[in-house]
Every structure is written in C-alpha cells, then in structure tokens.
Amino acid sequence: MYRLKAEDGEVEAVLPGSLRHEAAPDELPAIGDWVAYRPADAPGTPARIEHVLPRRTKLSRASAGRRAQEQVVAANVDTVFVVMGLDGDFNVRRLERFLSMIWESGAQPVVVLNKMDLLDPGRLPRFLAEADEAAPGAHVVGLTAKKGQGVEELEPYLEAGKTVALVGSSGAGKSTLINRLLGEERLATGEVREGDDRGMHTTTHRELVRLPGGALLIDNPGIRELQLWNAREGVAESFEDVEEIAAQCRFRDCRHENEPGCAVRRAVDEGDLPESRLDNYLGLRKELAHQELRQSETAQQTQKRKWKAIHSEMKRFKKERDRD
Ligand code: GDP
Ligand code: ZN
Secondary structure, three states: OEEEEEOOEEEEEEOOHHHHHHOOHHHOOOOOOOEEEEOOOOOOOOEEEEEEOOOOOEEEEEOOOOOOOEEEEEEOOOEEEEEEEOOOOOOHHHHHHHHHHHHHHOOEEEEEEEOHHHOOHHHHHHHHHHHHHHOOOOEEEEOEOOOOEOHHHHHHHOOOOOEEEEEOOOOOOHHHHHHHHHOOOOOOOOOOOOOOOHHHOOOOOOEEEEOOOOOEEEEOOOOOOOOOOOOHHHHHHHOHHHHHHHOOOOOOOOOOOOOOOOHHHHHHHOOOOOHHHHHHHHHHHHHHHHHHHHHHHHHHHHHHHHHHHHHHHHHHHHHHHHHO
16 A cells, blocks of 8 residues: 555555566656556555656665565655764764765765754864865755754755755764754654564654645655665765775776785875775675675576476467477
C-alpha cells in the first residue's frame, strides 16, 4: 500500500501486479516519486498507481543481504540536509559516506551541525573547519534546531516545489528541525528507539511533509547502516582534493599504499593532506570494490538462471515437436 500526497489530501493506492512484477527493485515507487494514479472506483477501495514519472535524482543504497540490490531510499530530492549533532554525534567518516551517496544521487548536500547550544562557543570553529574540509563544495551550517537559531540559513533550499531530505543518525535532531521548519509539533521527538521489540520501531516509518512555504520534506530515519551503491563518482566528487593529488602519482593505477612516486603519500608526509582523510578515502574505495564484486556475482547468477530457463524451454519445445 502506498500513501500518496495528492492535491486534495492523502490517497491510499496500490501498485497493480503487472507494474509490480515488471519493475526492477530500483524502479518501484519510492518516497519522493511522482506518480499518475486512477482514483478509487468505490469508497473504501484503494486508488491504483498507473505510472511512475521519470526521476530527476535518486538516493540509493545497497540492500542488506547476500545479493547486492539497489534500494532507492528517496527520489527527486533536490537537497539533502546531513544532520549531525554537536553533542558527540559529529563524525567525519560518516559525513564523507553520506556525501558520497548524495553527490551520486544528483542532489546537493548541505551539512547541518545541530545542537550548537550544547557546545562551548570556542570549539565551534574547529567543527566547522573539519566539516568544511570533509565536504568540499557543500554548504556547512551550524544551528540550534531546538531554539531556532541559525535555521534561517536553510531558507534558500526550501523554496516552493523543492524537495529536501534529511539524513543523519537518530537523535541528531531531524524531527526537531522539521518541527521548527513546520512551526508545529507534528513529529514526536526524542522517542526514537532502535530495539528488537517491534512495537517500539518508530524509526522504520517514513514521512513526507509539506512545509508552509510549499517545499516538501522527506525524513528518512532508516539510513543508519549505510552501504554505498555504485557511488564511484560520488566518492570521486567528495574526495576531489585527494583525486587531484592522485593525478600526480607516478603510476596511473597507484593504490597509494607504498608505491614509489606516490604523490598522495607525499602530501600526507608533508602535512598537506590529513592522514585520516586518506584512510577514509581508501576505506570507501575498498568497500565499493567489494560491492561491485557482489553485484557482478548477482548479475552472473541472474544470467545463469535465465539461460537455464531458456534451455529447459527449448527442451520442452523439442519434446513436444517430436511427439507431434
Ligand atoms: P532525530 O532522531 O534525528 O529525529 O532527533 P530528535 O529531533 O528526536 O532529537 C533528539 C533529541 O535531541 C531530543 O531530545 C531533542 O530535544 C534534542 N535536540 C534536538 N535539537 C537540539 C538542539 O538544537 N539543542 C539541544 N540541546 N537539543 C536538541
Ligand atoms: Zn599514489
């Protein structure tokens, strides 16, 4: 069952079996998709989704499980607010991961450092600088969602017709920020539990809310265990500084481990590139390579299954022909 936000309110709709079976997992409607639907025939019955409009952007991750499959977390997002709390939640590594995914999606990332009120003001510049360094090309905003300080800096991203998604760990203050932007307490804050107790799973719930100014806000609390999906270009974009230096390495396929003439290692030695940033870059690249391997295995298995089906079909056909 899908819940659609239509011009005249919310509509419950189903995806007809024909559409569901034809669609690859990444083609199924996701939060943020625009669809054409046929209204319900009778009261109490659901509407039917007839068509999914082409997506402008898509934020994907690899699904959990043995077979690598693309899972679309949100579609048509213009801007993603990466919300991190300055109360110990801020983590450069996680930030770089989010940014790689976001650049890959086609959306624009904005780094939101929340809970500024909990930080000794003297320590703020260091966090801002660290975020800036980890997020070249992204706007970094420090704010206090709870009190509203600094929130106006987000206004340019919230024009009518724009779609914004929020990512970040639970407790970072996403619901508080949404409420602040909405000007009301629509989402319960601070009650997020991640337990085995199903009844307490409030985090799997996805929300799409419309702001008074006309922008759409997607809150996707499920993205914690991030797995990259095909984010090769996204990684290249978030680590543009490293890749620029890497272009000077003697060997084109330099792994920046201990090859001679490695410009990246030299930059680290000379203090031009933080070692931790290089570590994160190499770690993400390794994970990508691993994932691409899983994907190609999945593709091979699919091919094998397909040929098996064709062969048995041919056998059946021959048998029938011989019988006739
Ligand atoms: P979410 O899981 O990302 O949606 O996080 P919530 O919005 O539920 O916030 C988690 C907790 O952090 C709540 O207790 C909020 O009141 C608190 N919080 C959120 N923003 C701020 C802030 O700017 N300052 C302070 N001090 N606390 C905040
Ligand atoms: Zn190198």
